[in-house]
Amino acid sequence: MSTPSATTPARWRALTHHHLFWPVAVLVALLLVNVPFTPDFFAIRMADGHLYGSLVSIVLFGSPLILVAVGMTLVIATGGIDLSVGAVVAITGALTCSYISDQADQNALAGVFLAMGIGLVAAVVCGLWNGFLVARMGIQPIIATLIIMVAGRGVAQLITDGQIITINSEPYKLIGGGYWLTLPFSIFVVAAVVAVTVALTRRTALGLLVESVGGNAEASRLVGIRSMRIKIMVYMFCALCAGIAGLMISSNTSAADGNNAGLWIELDAILAVVIGGTSLLGGRFSIGGTVIGALVIQTLTTTIYTIGVPTQTNLVFKAAVVIVVCLLQSPKFRAKVFGAKGRARVTAPAEPATPADAAPKMEVSR
Amino acid sequence: MAEPRPVLEMTGIVKEFPGVRALSGVDFRLFPGEIHALMGENGAGKSTLIKVLTGVHPLDGGTITLDGKAVRIGSPLQAQHAGISTVYQEVNLCPNLSVAENIFIGREPTRAGRIQWKQIRKQAAEMVDRLGLDIDVTAPLSSYPLAVQQLVAIVRSVGHGDSDGEGSGTKVLVLDEPTSSLDRDEVLELFRLMRRLRDEGVAILFVSHFLDQIYEICDRMTVLRNGTLVGEHMVADLDQVGLIELMIGKALDQLEELHEHQLRSDVGETLVKAEGLGRTGGIAPFDLEIKKGEVLGLAGLLGSGRTELARLLFGADQPDSGKVTIVGKQVPMSAPNDAIGAGVAFCSENRKTEGLVPDLTVRENIILALQASRGWTRPIPASQRDELVAKYIKALDIRPANPEARVGQLSGGNQQKVLLARWLITQPKLLILDEPTRGIDVGAKAEIQKLVVSLSEDGMSVLYIAAELEEVLRLSHTIGVLRDRKLVAQLTNGPEITTSRILETIASGEHQ
Numbered sequence: 029m030s031t032p033s034a035t036t037p038a039r040w041r042a043l044t045h046h047h048l049f050w051p052v053a054v055l056v057a058l059l060l061v062n063v064p065f066t067p068d069f070f071a072i073r074m075a076d077g078h079l080y081g082s083l084v085s086i087v088l089f090g091s092p093l094i095l096v097a098v099g100m101t102l103v104i105a106t107g108g109i110d111l112s113v114g115a116v117v118a119i120t121g122a123l124t125c126s127y128i129s130d131q132a133d134q135n136a137l138a139g140v141f142l143a144m145g146i147g148l149v150a151a152v153v154c155g156l157w158n159g160f161l162v163a164r165m166g167i168q169p170i171i172a173t174l175i176i177m178v179a180g181r182g183v184a185q186l187i188t189d190g191q192i193i194t195i196n197s198e199p200y201k202l203i204g205g206g207y208w209l210t211l212p213f214s215i216f217v218v219a220a221v222v223a224v225t226v227a228l229t230r231r232t233a234l235g236l237l238v239e240s241v242g243g244n245a246e247a248s249r250l251v252g253i254r255s256m257r258i259k260i261m262v263y264m265f266c267a268l269c270a271g272i273a274g275l276m277i278s279s280n281t282s283a284a285d286g287n288n289a290g291l292w293i294e295l296d297a298i299l300a301v302v303i304g305g306t307s308l309l310g311g312r313f314s315i316g317g318t319v320i321g322a323l324v325i326q327t328l329t330t331t332i333y334t335i336g337v338p339t340q341t342n343l344v345f346k347a348a349v350v351i352v353v354c355l356l357q358s359p360k361f362r363a364k365v366f367g368a369k370g371r372a373r374v375t376a377p378a379e380p381a382t383p384a385d386a387a388p389k390m391e392v393s394r
Numbered sequence: 395m396a397e398p399r400p401v402l403e404m405t406g407i408v409k410e411f412p413g414v415r416a417l418s419g420v421d422f423r424l425f426p427g428e429i430h431a432l433m434g435e436n437g438a439g440k441s442t443l444i445k446v447l448t449g450v451h452p453l454d455g456g457t458i459t460l461d462g463k464a465v466r467i468g469s470p471l472q473a474q475h476a477g478i479s480t481v482y483q484e485v486n487l488c489p490n491l492s493v494a495e496n497i498f499i500g501r502e503p504t505r506a507g508r509i510q511w512k513q514i515r516k517q518a519a520e521m522v523d524r525l526g527l528d529i530d531v532t533a534p535l536s537s538y539p540l541a542v543q544q545l546v547a548i549v550r551s552v553g554h555g556d557s558d559g560e561g562s563g564t565k566v567l568v569l570d571e572p573t574s575s576l577d578r579d580e581v582l583e584l585f586r587l588m589r590r591l592r593d594e595g596v597a598i599l600f601v602s603h604f605l606d607q608i609y610e611i612c613d614r615m616t617v618l619r620n621g622t623l624v625g626e627h628m629v630a631d632l633d634q635v636g637l638i639e640l641m642i643g644k645a646l647d648q649l650e651e652l653h654e655h656q657l658r659s660d661v662g663e664t665l666v667k668a669e670g671l672g673r674t675g676g677i678a679p680f681d682l683e684i685k686k687g688e689v690l691g692l693a694g695l696l697g698s699g700r701t702e703l704a705r706l707l708f709g710a711d712q713p714d715s716g717k718v719t720i721v722g723k724q725v726p727m728s729a730p731n732d733a734i735g736a737g738v739a740f741c742s743e744n745r746k747t748e749g750l751v752p753d754l755t756v757r758e759n760i761i762l763a764l765q766a767s768r769g770w771t772r773p774i775p776a777s778q779r780d781e782l783v784a785k786y787i788k789a790l791d792i793r794p795a796n797p798e799a800r801v802g803q804l805s806g807g808n809q810q811k812v813l814l815a816r817w818l819i820t821q822p823k824l825l826i827l828d829e830p831t832r833g834i835d836v837g838a839k840a841e842i843q844k845l846v847v848s849l850s851e852d853g854m855s856v857l858y859i860a861a862e863l864e865e866v867l868r869l870s871h872t873i874g875v876l877r878d879r880k881l882v883a884q885l886t887n888g889p890e891i892t893t894s895r896i897l898e899t900i901a902s903g904e905h906q
């Protein structure tokens with residue numbers, strides 16, 4: 029007796045079972061939606077030695093989100109969550125910009141590097157605090173990180189005196205708004221961070237241990253994994269990523285806005301992680317999936333503008349798409365909708381058939 | 395034939411998982427008022443058949459008839475409504491809820507919309523009592539050892555209607571390895587309950603790897619091998635040897651070999667020494683010495699503190715008195731790390747919550763302990779890792795022999811083997827095995843016991859805990875007897891030590 033799965037080409041099945049299949053499919057679909065509205069959507073032009081085009085902009089504008097989401101992925105994989113990333117974005121931007129704005133020569137490289145260093149150290153300290161509360165004190169991650177989420181913006185405001193600090197620093201502008209080798213510099217930063225993260229987790233055993241801690245905390249303890257250390261490390265790394273995103277955002281606008289920089293980015297980042305196929309329960313994670321998830325969200329934002337969804341309804345539109353994406357990712361939902369014919373065969377014979385003729389009948393009825 | 399009509403008939407059952415055909419055209423029938431054993435090696439498809447029957451997995455082919463009517467069972471809840479009560483292989487209750495809540499969850503008695511808590515507690519206490527269990531039903535389930543949790547799961551499943559009034563409607567009771575961590579007394583109690591239900595006309599499906607239990611309680615059996623039906627027999631018509639041959643599909647070569655296998659007599663110098671080690675509520679302070687190459691077995695009844703003793707030696711729980719010295723050095727035992735660093739390994743009885751990471755692959759689960767001890771910065775080189783993993787998959791005959799398979803998808807017995815492999819790979823000085831053969835089939839069980847003997851010959855010390863006294867007796871140089879959370883005696887194994895002698899010691903609680 030053959031089963032439906034055996035009749036579909038094995039290749040195709042292997043492809044659809046790949047953990048990146050649905051995220052990529054959704055991304056491609058979203059990109060295609062734009063074409064009727066912007067016929068040259070996939071076109072990439074060269075002007076002033078820079079590449080321009082919708083695809084380039086999506087990656088450029090999506091860069092901070094990718095960074096934050098990559099850090100978030102590891103936190104979520106340990107079974108935690110980090111709500112403070114948006115605030116960390118704001119704090120880093122505020123500290124860095126206010127330091128630069130105090131310089132006599134805002135274009136001096138040493139000053140800019142120092143400023144960035146200060147900003148990033150502050151970010152990592154925030155991460156250390158989160159990690160300490162979660163791993164050491166055993167506070168629920170959602171509560172522990174809520175503290176900085178709420179208080180952090182206040183701190184950012186304090187740093188900037190409640191003003192929006194604007195700066196005028198050419199070197200600093202490069203990170204979030206400059207170009208290098210015809211491409212936005214941000215893309216290189218993102219590529220580097222992603223590459224480092226993948227190497228850090230997959231070339232060492234960190235990824236395995238993180239997945240183990242998230243997959244079964246008690247078993248991990250009994251196996252001798254120092255989960256406290258790992259958790260603290262991961263929260264620090266997440267905050268560092270948020271810090272880099274903070275630099276990027278403030279650099280792009282040449283300003284630090286304690287109120288609005290990175291506002292709600294934590295939610296988009298969590299969404300990106302989930303779309304990328306990492307479970308909020310912890311365990312298995314996929315950095316590649318997260319990058320695609322973040323691109324999906326950024327593409328969605330772009331799409332909302334290109335197809336001209338009225339501003340007041342664009343959040344509703346976004347929510348609707350997100351719901352569809354999440355449903356598509358649910359194996360149960362897929363089985364219900366797409367797998368209907370496979371299942372029907374099984375449950376078809378209602379009258380008690382003798383075993384001998386039951387099987388062939390099922391074959392025919394298909 | 396003048397046989398009565400089966401209450402349950404499954405025909406041509408097919409179940410496929412990606413890459414694995416777990417069941418191919420299995421027929422199974424169950425008559426009212428019989429206890430029917432479902433037999434087969436680890437991974438034969440027993441649990442899968444049960445899960446298909448109870449709506450956990452959708453079936454990919456075949457029909458199920460209940461009371462002569464074709465049924466479609468889409469979920470465990472539907473199964474329950476259709477009169478099928480089930481205890482699954484892995485206890486799936488809510489550890490944070492109380493015992494009473496766990497028993498009544500989903501069918502709480504209410505009056506005017508309000509849950510009758512008092513009644514729940516009273517009834518739960520009665521039901522538990524009837525199984526000969528003396529526990530506080532208001533305590534959280536997680537505060538009890540696995541065996542008690544298993545009994546609670548049983549109480550829950552037979553609970554409907556077993557307790558007065560409400561008219562049960564349980565036609566079929568499914569028990570997937572309910573006895574895997576029970577002691578003799580609880581097993582007898584369970585059997586008494588099963589017989590009573592059978593006499594009331596309930597059809598019982600029973601899975602166990604303890605052949606003696608099968609022969610004691612079952613009327614009929616169905617044997618599976620590799621997802622196919624091998625045959626259905628009356629228990630009286632098939633002896634143990636015949637049964638094993640049906641299960642493994644080839645003639646049986648001496649499983650009993652182990653008896654002649656002499657334990658190494660010259661154990662070495664002291665390896666681990668515990669002095670006054672104890673923990674309130676866990677186990678009273680005890681002194682214990684384990685020598686190099688010695689197998690120390692622990693005997694005692696359910697709740698006597700065997701697991702608690704083991705956990706203290708591993709630092710899984712923190713002792714509040716005493717100290718542990720390993721090869722002459724005192725080890726703080728504030729966390730498992732300390733013990734692991736000193737060469738101790740602990741294979742927990744509870745593979746689901748304390749052992750495996752279900753989402754990770756077989757390979758990842760096997761190397762986890764070794765990797766943890768190396769730290770995250772020093773991954774095990776891929777070639778060495780794959781070689782080790784392949785070696786242990788082969789040595790323990792883990793099936794499917796695919797290192798990429800997710801552990802959560804393995805059959806219960808194969809999961810247990812993965813857990814064993816994880817610790818064997820670390821080559822500890824002291825290996826603590828808490829119920830290592832839980833859920834493992836007859837053939838593999840003998841293999842594992844042989845393995846323990848050969849490990850001890852190679853100089854590894856083993857602390858061995860098993861509910862089956864014979865198993866402990868066969869393997870151990872020394873037997874520690876526990877009673878009421880106290881280590882009451884340590885007997886040197888010899889011809890004069892028998893199971894009844896140990897039982898006597900347990901009963902009298904005296905050191906002779």
Ligand SMILES: Nc1ncnc2c1ncn2[C@@H]1O[C@H](COP(=O)(O)OP(=O)(O)OP(=O)(O)O)[C@@H](O)[C@H]1O
Nearest residue numbers: 411416436437438439440441442803804805806807
């Ligand atoms: N969810 C699943 N996904 C993929 N494969 C599965 C899944 N569940 C079971 N299997 C496979 O189906 C086969 C039968 O497993 P099953 O659990 O039924 O064995 P079993 O007879 O109960 O064995 P045991 O005595 O070890 O409990 C095994 O090869 C197992 O790996």
Ligand SMILES: [Mg+2]
Nearest residue numbers: 441483805806
């Ligand atoms: Mg099973």
